[in-house]
Amino acid sequence: MSLRQSSRDLGLGVRFAFAGGREGWMRAVLTALGVGLGVALLLLSTALPNAISVRHDREQARLDWSFTEEPPTAADNTVVIANTDTTFRGKDVRGRLVEPEGPRAPLPPGLSAYPAKGEMLVSPALKRLLASDGAKLLRERIPYRITGTIGESGLIGSQELAYYAGGEGLFAHEAGSNVSRLTAFGNPNPTPEAPDPVLALLNIVVIVMLLMPVAVFVAAAVRFGGERRDRRLAALRLVGADGRMTRRIAAGEAMAGALLGLVLGAGFFLVGRQVAGSVEVMGISVWPSYLNPSPLLAALVAVAVPAAAVLVTLFALRSVVIEPLGVVRSAKPTRRRLWWRLVLPVAGLAMLYPMLGQGRSNGSFNEYLVTGGVMLLLIGITALLPWLVERCVARLGSGGVAWQLAVRRLQLSSGTAARMVNGIAVAVAGAIALQMLFAGVDGQYTKSTAQDLSRAQMQVTVPADAPMAATVEKFTDTKGVRKVTAVWESYLGDASWNSENGPQLAAELTVGDCAALREVAKLPSCKDGDRFVLDGSEYSVDGPKMNVPGKMLYIESPTSGPASAPEKEATWTVPAGITQVRSIEDPTGSRRGGFLMTPAALPKDFEGMVRGELYLSIDQSVPDAFEYARNTAAAVNPLADPTAWTASTTSDKFESLRTGLLVGAICVLLLIGASLLVAQLEQLRERRKLLSSLVAFGTRRRTLGLSVLWQTAIPITLGLLLAMAVGLTLGAILLKMTDTPVGIDWSSVLSMTGAGAAVVLVVTLLSLPPLMRLMRPDGLRTE
């Protein structure tokens, strides 16, 4: 066989792919569409690592913490920056007040100049939000005049809500963790984080499980129009083509579809990239420029997809004998053998077995073994399913006409049916396993906050200079706030906080009315003017030791610290007769120590030196109740920090991985749904004449519709059962690998399986209108 002959055969195949008039084009376009969707998803996957890395880099570049132990002193190259992050109807808004202290003050990424006091620069998304009708409350909270937008380099996503507003006198609040003085933005010495083995494992498994169904889908797409192609090849055999030539021609035809699919896929990806820039999923958005596929991986996709198309075609032709007088598929196909189909999942299990019980403390998992093992287990589904469908449908008996038509069709070509549901089965198995793994390790990444949501649902930290009584009154008058528990806090030490060594003994000072103090301690009696010392705290135990009559205690001022000049040194001499009381869990779930004072007992010098902690009970039946409370906080002081309480918090990385899985799973299910629909329509088109003749002799359309439903429902039921078995096995193995007790959350298993079944149902419903059209008598016309 010469190279010239081979290329001529391949070229003939390419021509055949587009020959045949409208129908030929349709077939080629369907194949290309299928391959194109798969390619676009593959390119997206290769671009995701880059997107994550760019987001991370941009986040690092704009970090505005002081990375030195001592904050720098004010100079012409420093800026004071205050964190005023907020939340608006569940969306995070990154807020900063900035105050440059000289002409050489560093600019954060995305800014070319600092905004003046009362002005702000905003992200494009925040600009749109503020201009919208429903953002009145947010406009009240961020009342600054917009004078420009933040450049792309200063944002981590196209939909990020962010602003930089000009501030004044910010350094006075430096003692609060929200204010820093900087000479530069970003972390000058970033230290690479040691990867968490379990998160790394999750990462690998998520990627493999999302890409496997895509690969299965691409394999199915290149087989669109297979029966018609076989008939064409038979005609070629009649005019002298030999068996090898017909295979090469078929390969050329598949390659043409795949190449066109590559072009379409690249187009879809470019369009998708632009669309991705305008959407936000679970709070995460990207700029189109972030989605740059790695050149190596993109090249791999460009080579692998056409190669896979050719291989799949040749593999599919192995059981077909193309004779000059027609295509011969053995009328009684050879029975599928189980042994080699079992080899794949068993080999997968063998690859994963050595890592059982490794846990997170024994180093990283071998990524090659994990990838290989998971892939083999999932490919095992595509090998086992045809065998399972064949065995099961062979045992199905006769029922009504619709059932009989469906069962007989499945008995004759169970492989086609199994191929159609392979993608769904692989996706569901992967999703079940991942869901199990996520649920199993959830506890390691989700921590209970200990906050008592029955006592308060929001906490507001108010800077020290806010007037106590007026602040409480403002919150009490806020719409949607039921109750305000306000305590004011600072620290007392046995020596000046500005001295070289600082105090040896230190304890908290909590100020509040009797009702508020009863939230933190068990008080025998209480009236304004009383003081108490707390016992029973787990961590703050110096209070009773400092309760020595005549002892002078120093309050930590908001600007205390060796680097700052002491503006005022306020002291308090411990009087005799302070009652010792037992602390109880406060609304945050901790037991505090130190001294308690009612407002009348607070030394005059301490006023303005205690910051407020207000615990708000919110009437959640009032719409936007949290937003009103946040607005009050901003009105009291822009640096006030309101936080809505939750029962638990989840690790960011874990959460973003879970988001990634959700987004990926939706894309994959949509893709598979599209593939199923195309395959279904193609099968129906192949049977157009038969369907028309069945209708001609009086078959009810309902009967044919039901038969189509059974033809899909039977293999999908078997596919989902197999997917559940493989998914649960894989999930259990992954949990064992992470040394986590194996547990099955049946509701999520069933919801995954239900999602798969729903896709099939939707596809069947969508294919009914074309089915009805194909049953028209036009199908009987031959001229």
Place this chain on the structure above:
Amino acid sequence: MNAPGGSLLVAENLRKAYGPTMALDGAAFSIHPGEVVAVMGPSGSGKSTLLHCLAGIVTPDSGSITYDGRELATMNDAQRSQLRRSEFGFVFQFGQLVPELTCVENVALPLRLNGTPRKQAERTALGWMERLEVDDLAKKRPGEVSGGQGQRVAVARSLVTSPRVVFADEPTGALDSLNGERVMELLTEAARSASTAVVLVTHEARVAAYSDREIVVRDGKSRDMERVV
């Protein structure tokens, strides 16, 4: 053409266009119970369209079709389907057997569509297969039998409900002359013995020779031919 008295199926002044193409342009037709009528004409003359209209598969743009005194135009789709299931039988050029059903299941299919239990339907089907000399193929699938055998199975299927009219559209078009003749012999014998009328669309004179009467369709118009023996 005036419909002769006692006609089972009568069509008058039928018109049917597919886009700009006039498939039927004033065609007429009639058939008596037990009569075999050949509809002849060149390719594209409109003979298959006439058959589809007569069988209630296609609705003509104008004209009337009366079956046993009932106007087809007044029936809805479900009623016409019911008519085709119970009163009509069909044979097409390529048999159009359901490839995944066995031959006996294919023959039994019209009975099953009428609600006959499977075993009873298959018993009746086997009886007809015996008459058409294909009972030995009962368990085989259409892909495993020859073209002539498949067409005889299709004829058995068209007769299994004891229809009053069988519509045969080029039933021998895909067969060699020997097989074609055998199929025609069996079809017309079986139809006549059951007093079943046969509307036979063909372009072959030797096939039309099995009919009692011939109608020629040309450019969408029909004309009764005198049989020259």
